[in-house]
Amino acid sequence: KETVRDCSLRYLYIGPLNKWDRFSEGVxxxxxxxxxxxxxxxxxxIGVDLDDRIRHKWKAFATLEHTKIGAxxxxxxxxxATATTKVQAVIKTLLDPAYGADSKREALPVLPNKFACGDAKIVNIEVRRSMETEPxxxxxxxxxxxxxxxPLIGEVKSCSTYNISDHHKDFTSQRSQSIRNLLGQIARDMRERGIRFGFITTYKETLYLKISKQPQxxxxxxxYSNIIKHTDAVAQGSKSGALTSISVRLAILYLLHRVSEKDTSTWSFKPEKIDT
Known part of the structure; x- marks a missing residue:
């Protein structure tokens, strides 16, 4: 009674939809x-990391939300504040010479040196007349x-009105509130701008997305990736070293790595190549 109860999903994705099987492997x-x-x-x-390690000492400090959200x-x-800004801090720290970074001594994986994150109005380009449903x-x-x-966009829906896990097993349905209904807007925005990578989140659950050609x-x-929950932390297997759990922040860092390649075709495409 004290928060938004209706989920406004205006668009429907009706195109080919596949599991991003190698997402976890890539991360x-x-x-x-x-x-x-x-x-x-x-x-x-330094007090900057991909996980809230401080929570192991003060369990309520960084992991739990204390702000009441109604919309x-x-x-x-x-x-x-809790995801993208923290990833920006990690990147800035890793690339800062004041903390020991030296391009001649250490060849880091490609990461963006100068980038910004904000709402759609930080970009002076409107795809349609109204900015009402921009990313x-x-x-x-x-x-x-x-x-x-x-090179990268995200969409936010309310966790009080939509649980991705409730619909994650049926990707064929085109009914209202289906996964295809959830993905409609972000898929449209990625396609219109020729953006290969994106994500959609309810804060509690996040899906990472890419547009790519089908090999067949x-x-x-x-x-689409597996669901990553806001409580998931980075964890490795005892033998192989492969990750058994991925955090929201690490996944965002990985996408920023992917869109930092000099070859723009690795993270963009010509929108007109996709039939509508």
Missing amino acids: SKFYNSGELQKALDRCKI EIGLHGRFM DIVFTMPDTGEGKKV NGEYALY
Whole structure:
């Protein structure tokens, strides 16, 4: 009675939809790279990390939310504060010479040196007349200037009105409140802008997305990851070293790594190549 109860999902994705089977493998390979591990180890004394490690000492400090949210507009801000802003801090720390970074001595995995994260209005480009249903979260590279591009976007829906896990097993339904209904807006925004990577989150649950060609026929499809919960932390298997759990922040860092490649075709495509 004290919060939003209706989930407003205006759009429906009706195109090919596939599981992003190698998402976890890609994140694990990125995280376990010797260069990144050396950099994280170099910065471990600093209070910046991909997990809320401080919660192991003060359990209510960083993990639990204490802010009461009544609508998506408030949830959007909280997700940025606890996820994207923290990832920005990690990247800035890893690349900062003041904390031991030296490009000649240490070859880090590709990460964006200058980028910004905010709402759609930080970009002066409107795809349609009204900004009413523009992406909730956009990343720009570089952070300022006329040449900045948007290589990654995110959409926020309220966890009080939609549980992704309740619909995650049926990706064929086109009914109201289905997964395809949930993905409609973010899929449209990615396609219109030629953006290959994105994510949709309810804060409690997040799906990571990519648009890529299907190997069997060369047609473009939307691919989705497993659900990553806001409480998931980075964890490795005892023998193989492969990740058994991925955090929301690590997944965002991985996507930022993917969209930092100089070859723009790895993270963008021409929208007109996809039939509507």
